[in-house]
Amino acid sequence: AQxxxxxxxxxxxFKGAPVELKCNYSYSGSPELFWYVQYSRQRLQLLLRHIxxxxxxxxxxxxxxxxxxxxxxxxxxxxEDSAMYYCALKGSGNTPLVFGKGTxxxxxx
Amino acid sequence: xGGITQSPKYLxxxxxxxxxxxxxxxxxxxxxxxxxxxxxxxxxxxYYSQIVNDFQKGDIAEGYSVSREKKESFPLTVTSAQKNPTxxxxxxxxxxxxxxxxxxxxxxxxxxxx
Numbered sequence: 001a002q003x004x005x006x007x008x009x010x011x012x013x014f015k016g017a018p019v020e021l022k023c024n025y026s027y028s029g030s031p032e033l034f035w036y037v038q039y040s041r042q043r044l045q046l047l048l049r050h051i052x053x054x055x056x057x058x059x060x061x062x063x064x065x066x067x068x069x070x071x072x073x074x075x076x077x078x079x080e081d082s083a084m085y086y087c088a089l090k091g092s093g094n095t096p097l098v099f100g101k102g103t104x105x106x107x108x109x
Numbered sequence: 110x111g112g113i114t115q116s117p118k119y120l121x122x123x124x125x126x127x128x129x130x131x132x133x134x135x136x137x138x139x140x141x142x143x144x145x146x147x148x149x150x151x152x153x154x155x156y157y158s159q160i161v162n163d164f165q166k167g168d169i170a171e172g173y174s175v176s177r178e179k180k181e182s183f184p185l186t187v188t189s190a191q192k193n194p195t196x197x198x199x200x201x202x203x204x205x206x207x208x209x210x211x212x213x214x215x216x217x218x219x220x221x222x223x
Binding site (some may be wrong): 009 | 131139142144149150151152153154157159164186192199205206211213214217
């Protein structure tokens with residue numbers, strides 16, 4: 001079975017502090033992992049995906065197959081990073097995304 | 110990003126009524142999805158469709174129905190059998206057959222019971 005676990009419902013950090021939003025997954029095959037973000041009053045949008053190995057808005061995420069993790073990191077948090085973050089997994093073939101329960105990031109000035 | 114349009118933005122339902130939520134996309138995507146978003150629950154899959162005239166149940170399909178008569182449209186009906194329909198409903202679409210392709214989401218419909 002596919003499962004995504006985000007252990008923190010809420011994460012509060014000060015502006016300029018490092019951020020790490022945790023994501024662990026359970027999947028027997030080779031997954032595709034994504035991070036989605038939902039800013040206040042905006043639609044859910046893709047932040048980044050592991051296959052691209054890119055940095056978006058200063059965020060990065062590395063897939064660690066040994067630890068089955070895909071944590072989202074940013075070295076210096078900004079107030080505009082405050083949002084709801086969802087980790088998602090896609091299995092092989094035409095399977096839909098499976099989402100974690102989300103972590104609300106609050107960056108305090 | 111007007112690729113996916115959900116309507117209405119807010120919807121109210123009386124007890125015992127069926128209501129239909131609209132989802133239209135102009136992205137030429139084959140696959141479309143319906144999720145329900147509740148606080149603390151994340152996004153849970155209701156139904157999805159990989160191709161016209163075909164759809165599959167998701168994790169919480171009971172009390173819901175869908176149709177996929179056209180590629181661009183995937184309406185969701187919340188029936189009276191759904192005992193707790195108050196939620197935020199999100200529609201998404203993606204290119205089918207490629208697991209690297211992300212899903213694109215609409216703005217959502219908030220359904221409330223009168």
